[in-house]
Amino acid sequence: MDKNERHLHQAPLPRVTCSGFGGYRRAEQDFIRPERFDGLKPALNANVATIAPRGLGRSYGDAALNENGALLFVGRLDRFLAFDPETRVLRVEAGVRVLDIMRMAVPMGLTLAVAPGLSDITVGGCAAFDVHSKNHWRCGGFGDWVLSMRVMLASGEMVDCTRTSNSELFYATLGGLGLTGIIAEIEIQLEILAGTLVRNKSDAFDGLDDLFRKFEDATVEAGHCVAWLDILNGRDPNGIVISSVVTNEACPDRKLSWGEMERKPLGLIAPFFNKLSNRAFNLMYAAKHRVFPHGDIDLRSFLFPWDALPNWNRLYGKPGFVEYQCCFPLEGAKRGFEELISAVARQRSNFPAYFAAVKRMRAGIGMLSFPIEGYSLLLDFPVRVGLFEFLDELDEIVAAHGGRVYLAKDGRLSASAFSRMYPNRDDWMKVRAKVDPGQRFSSNMGRRLNLGCR
Structure with missing residues (x-):
């Protein structure tokens, strides 16, 4: 156990009251904020009942609230890791904002193919909700442009998933509300920008x-x-x-x-x-x-x-x-x-x-x-x-x-x-039970929707 992990097990965590972007759902919970990637696993092992990942708090309701548990803030995981200008493939940590990517990409004649209406949102949040834009009939959602993700499971294992490798986890994590694991890294296909x-x-x-x-x-x-x-x-x-x-x-x-x-x-x-x-x-x-x-x-x-x-x-x-x-x-x-x-x-x-x-x-x-x-x-x-x-x-x-x-x-x-609305719920629940059998990941939304959360 390193010093970061000892600290999370011994020191009392700060309590914070947060709300969703809509302002009508609030919760008090512990707050964990790893400063860098190597602090993610110790944060996962903190002495708390359950953990909900949280980016910049732009989900409107209670998806990033966790009463009587903890929020794990991923906003400091914001490094650009790799970029290939020929294939236009970008790899970043999940706390990188849409704004940060556009700031880099636009001068190069590139863009995110799908983006939400506010740029102050993490790409981890974009993947966790498979966000869409005003071009969905043509380009699909954010997930259509994600090539791979690195996800930390409840066990602390870091798993790389794509459409063909660990594909169940890939499709359960896209739009999966942060309840299958912590999205640590994302590989995204950028699109050529026609102009400004x-x-x-x-x-x-x-x-x-x-x-x-x-x-x-x-x-x-x-x-x-x-x-x-x-x-x-x-x-x-x-x-x-x-x-x-x-x-x-x-x-x-x-x-x-x-x-x-x-x-x-x-x-x-x-x-x-x-x-x-x-x-x-x-x-x-x-x-x-x-x-x-x-x-x-x-x-x-x-x-x-x-x-x-x-x-x-x-x-x-x-x-x-x-x-x-x-x-x-x-x-x-x-x-x-x-x-x-x-x-x-x-x-x-x-x-x-x-x-x-x-x-x-x-x-x-x-x-x-x-x-x-x-x-x-x-x-x-x-x-x-x-x-x-x-x-x-x-x-x-x-x-x-x-x-x-x-x-x-x-x-x-x-x-x-x-x-009634989501016919793939049971298939998703099977994947969640497999990757998080102890129900380590939870949220107010997960409990409200009976998604196997405690």
Whole structure:
């Protein structure tokens, strides 16, 4: 036992209270922070009941909370390990941020093919939730671009896994919520970057028939596509389909910057962030895109729109918010959307959805990956009394149509609903039982969803 391991067994660990990004789930637990890779195994052997890996805390609910256990912070494992410019293969430790990779890759004419909307996220977190972007129908999820992972099991053994070697662990870990082991290193395939200027085209739609028709048309040529919906105003959903193409033209009068994000005191604005102000914003946003259907934007602002407001979650104040994201199979997606949006519209005086968006998806590759071939719908709700019961009703609609809820955004889905939505649950549980028979890895989410956690 080295001195680091003796310290973790003898000294009391600091207790911390953390929340998910949505702010509505909190937990108090011990906190372990290895400073470097060689401190990972001693950290795993700390004298605590259970361990949950945590990156930068961007999961919205309780996936990175572990009441009465410990959090193992991997943010210091942030070294770049190897890069081959010919094959464009990059190997990094799991605590490296998306921002760090883009800062390195873009000047070389390269990019991550799939990235979340905020760049201050670790690649370990991206793999643990198999995150997606606005190009999923074309590029798939983050996991589609992961070539290999090095995972530390509960036994302390370090295992390399790929699609062909230790493949069960590979597919269980992608989207596996950090419950199969600690992702220590990741090997990623980068993509050639077409340019740093993005051409956006906005196409207004009225009603769901118009939305799906224009979305399908847009995806024929666009590299990225997303639809913004307004369900606070009017009887039928309307909004804008925004299709985007990355070009090799220079950004006019703007130097592309990959500096650190500036956090703003958004909590001060929270009292004014309400249904009335969001209804007004939606009307202005729609009018802007209808009047100016074409526009150029720099790459960072396009890929990472939330970098401008990295702490935007504070707009919702202390109660927090739920970002409810679900996906419906392609066949019948319109019927699922109609039923769910109708339910939301009927309750918008009680539970208003401030923000709504649609993306086109293809099937994810991880056992618990969220995407299925079809369309996803995202809704942001401020937390109020009765909201969770209402979301249970939405879960029933989603499950009845063969859809599922995104676990990276979740902090309240029931275990029974989860089992109905994720048909590979039992296969995943078999892998978990094999690699963590003592249930060393755990989390509030793992216990809530009955994923073999204690």
